[in-house]
Amino acid sequence: MLMAPFDILASLAMDIYLPVIVQMPESLQTTTSVVQLTLSLYMVVLGLGQMVFGPLSDRVGRRPVLIVGALLFAASSLGLALTASAIFFVILRIVQAAGASAALVATFATVRDVYAERPEGAVIYSLFGSMLAFVPALGPIAGALIAAHFGWRAIFAVLAGLAVAALVPALVRWPETRPAETPSSSTAWRAILTSGAFWIYTLGFSAAMGSFFVFFSTAPRVLIDGAGFSQIGFSLSFASAAFAMIITTRFASRFVTRWGQAGCLARGMVMLLLGAVLLALGQMFLTPSFASFVMPMWVIAVGIVLASSVTANGALAAFGASAGMAVAFYFCVQSLIVALAGTLFVICLDGDTAWPLVGYAGSMALLVLAGLAILRR
Template sequence: MSPKPPVWAYSLPTALLLMAPFDILASLAMDIYLPIVPAMPGILGTSPAIVQLTLSIYMVMLGLGQIIFGPVSDRFGRRPVLVSGAILFAAASFCLAASSTAVPFIALRFLQAVGASAAMVATFATVRDVYADRPESVVIYSLFSSMLAFVPALGPIAGALLADSFGWRSIFVVLGILAVLATLQAQLRWHETRPRRATLSRRSFLPVLRSLAFWTYTLGFSAAMGTFFVFFSTAPSVLIDRAGYSELEFSLAFATAAVVMIMTTRFAKRFVARWGTSGSLARGMAMLLLGAGLLSIGQVFGNPSFWTFIVPMWVMAIGIVFTGSVTANGALEEFGDIAGSAVALYFCVQSLIVSIGGTLAVIWLRGDTAWPLATFSSIMAVVVLIAQGWLHDRDRLRT
């Protein structure tokens, strides 16, 4: 059997239009929901801690589900995993729109996350299959980051407008409709890219877990994504509850951080070319530390506001882009023959660190202050820089 996958004949723009909706929907299911988070305890008749669980469980299952679907996609293919996950996501979204109590709502968020995780791992495994050894790899990861930056920019605004005009249930109806449309397009145009040798591979997760490069770059990705997770977990309380913003004002302020990400992403290819993968990661961590310092100063000497909470996040948003542009290639470079499993582990580890570490930061520290964000980001950035130092020392000894 040939180890080469079928040729992915689409141009880069066409491929992005085909693949991006699934990655965007996985993120949109988080961000479009944010403006109604403060109101959900009353809607569901539960506590704010349970509503926080609906955010956290989504992140946990987004990662854990990929441990299952990564190897499944290596064995049975990317296409069936993608289509099945997208159908589950759509069905769970429609059912969420019909729910009205906490327990079914949490269970359906769990199923929505399982569907999103299957679609995500199939999408990124396809990217790895097709573009790993092509110069478009940096471009496509940067473009994915750029498009995903639109989600936190527009998602909360769209959620606020939908909730104001049609009620909170319309948010989940829209997610379901978008998932159905993306699935129909995939049914017609998405063909299999899995290398045939993957069906014969008996390799486990162990080679991935033993890789210092995998851990260094996966921790970097976790630091970047976790920073954004803690930001959107605390931003509604900081800006709506304490600073007195309306839902639309909150959404517009929240969107400015994503706009900074979009603007930075425009130059991501230039950054990577100049600094390399390792240099881009180091600079990303430095920006997270700088942003955490500014948040701490604002928390101690100021009141919750756009200038003390959102502007420091602009600095951190730049670091998120620096980091996200290089971590996938850095973590997965050695594992082309088991790309599905490696991608699954990459996202699983990231999701667990983000959901558990980020949630603990929000719960243990005051969730209506800047401390959870400043603490999580600074600790993770320091850990990544230490791991990167070990990786450099190891590589130097080998040469």
């Protein structure tokens, strides 16, 4: 309950104002392209910022990094709600992303510190992985509702208020969890970069998160343009995939106890492969519909949870004393793979069809399964 709000806020702020981008340039006396640029800047700073805040959290502790990050996020969000300058809007958006990055890395490092050897860890990691995947997809809906009633500036005021609401209990109840002994940076980096388990489990997380990213990128064109879904129908269909993830999360700890980390990751990749096969069959033999596109995504959603419930523990298991640095690199690698490979599949294959999702989920799952086989040897 203490950690989840920071994970949600970091995800929610990615693109919550997407529906009102066309309304904002007039107030900021700028162009739409400048406002759109802040979407990309946020994601870049969110990923790269962790390379700064991860090692910092190993040195000074999780709690101070989290508190400073939350304060930066809240203050910059309030500034975004008040500013009338495009330059200040861009600067404040970068500060907001930096704050979110600090809070996110401190949160995941804390999970590693406290829950590495406990069954709750699998549930928490799968929940946080699910949030990172589907919260940005639902964020624009929330942004549209807030802007419709109170104007676009209220979106950032709400983010500031939520950050303060998350920070207050954290100030009272969030203890320092950093291990007493921390290895040198050079030793820690060498251990991370040469760890086969780190790379395989990070690829597994990339396969899971990227599959949802490609689904999010192609679903509007497939379901609204291709299948003729209304906006409400599309939103409900999209939410059903998130619901499948939430249901599966309920059983994550049982799956990990029964199959272990490698077993869960392997089964998650098999579910991604099965979903890709079902999508391919639907694309070849059916017209775009709920049955041909959304229902196979339920299978992939189960795979996403199975994978994300163990990938963090699998990747970070050997780096308790340098968890902040390992978490930072874990997210940075995942962000780059998802952004580059996911976008490449959407561009190179027909983005109006299921083929980008088939290609990404299928190829990444096969790559991870091959890596697991090598790791076992």
